[in-house]
Amino acid sequence: MRVITVAGPPSVGKTSVVDKTARLLKTRGRRVGVVKFDSLATSDDEIYARAGLPVAVGLAGNVCPDHFFVSNIDDCLTWGQGQALDMLVAESAGLCNRCSPHVQGVLAICVVDTLSGVHTPRKIGPMLKLADVVVVTKGDIVSQAEREVFAFNVRLANPRAAIVFFNGITGQGATELVHHMENAPSVEGLEGRRLRFPMPSAVCPYCVGETCIGRDHQRGNVRKMNLEGPGA
């Protein structure tokens, strides 16, 4: 079974991209299933079900969805094998710019949209910097020039990745993305595999229930802003 992680900021078009690509894969006789990871709620599973794809949902509740992802992905593989899938796609919410669900030896896709500003590629962490394919959506509403500048900045932020322009509404770009997905490595299980980058633990007092503001309450892993330096 080929496993593919798809991550990206909210509303960039991850579901649209996966939906359109999976439909195309289906016409080529591939059995594609999706696991959707989110924090509190999602309706993406309905979209996938409408496309006739087996779908599972994981809601992280009050932990970071990417942390939740790692704790559950191996079980999702077992689920996918039970469903006799050729390809398992994990869509994760990408709510945390610092965490990333990408696993070594598993095709990693990051979705970003052209509306988010020319400097965005630089600002996204390992989710983009360590992805194998960067999918750029919403090119249909910006200029050719903006698409070119955006792609240029993606290339500098992640010089190894392939860049795919994708129209999440019409599915233009799906052929190209299928090409990359068909070439994803096959994996039997993820037990013992490593994340491409460690997720920060970030356990500060507020992580564990502190609600009171003030220096006296800030012990442990606390980072302070420097408001005294030049320019401040």
Place this chain on the structure above:
Amino acid sequence: MSRSILSRTIGELSASHPAMADFFIGVSGQTPKPDGSVLSWLAGVGEDRLSQWGMDRDQALAHIEALAGQIDALRSSAPPEVRALTILGGINKQGQPEDLRLTLRPGELVSVVGPTGSGKSRLLGDIECLAQGDTPSGRRILVNDAPPAPGLRFSTHQKLVAQLSQTMNFVMDLSVGDFIAMHAECRMSGDVGSLVSQVIAQANKLAGEPFGRDAALTQLSGGQTRALMIADTALLSASPIVLIDEIENAGIDRKKSLELLLAREKIVLMSTHDPILALLGDRRLVIRSGAVVDIIETSEAERANLTALEQLDQTLMAVRHQLRSGLRIDSPVEEMLPWMR
């Protein structure tokens, strides 16, 4: 490649591109010593900084190496040469074969006409992705008489196709001058300042109300926006093929716009419902039910009609101008149309 980054100093690497300098500063939080090596610089970066940046040491080294390679590639990548673009027929919406083998050459303008929903945008989409029988239409596209290698088809490095359509807008919160400079810098060659002036000057020849480099990109009018997009695509985009999906009501000089693109030896395909635009093409593809059913060469008689149609259009434009200027439209319109009298 690894030998070359290890033998170059931080200063040399930083000078290769601002993105490289930004990387060193971003990771370590300070400007690095220019005469040090990459390895000594990396050894001096704390675990904490790397973790904040989101890379471990090996990944950082691999990133510098890949970035150096990317910068070299961007610097040396000439626009891919397309001498011939061939469209091979697929099937129509009923699954019947489309009898088509059409070759287009640089400097050629082809219009695409047909009823709403007939498949004009589909044809442009097939060209955009250099389809190989893997889109709903089953068409195949040849570049220089051969199927494109996957490297060409799936490379954003050397995109063959630039696109313009009615739905596209500028969204960046920047001035015209700053943004066009940013686009010019992507070419990594040429004098950025003079390219910016050329693009803006060209755009002003296409649109009504002139604008300067300090205008905000998102405040431009519809016509100014379209004009800037066309001038920018003609002068700064490396793509040899331009696809235009319906730009009729843009309020720009459409003829000059197309001439500008064709003068840069682009292959231009334009889907349109507008007779004046359609007749500007050397020929037009007629689409019905998902397939090209006819190719019409623009005849002498049609070109002669084009002149009359353009007069008609200019008359209408003059009336629009009166309207915009707050004038009354009460003088007899027939007098503006000599052949109607």
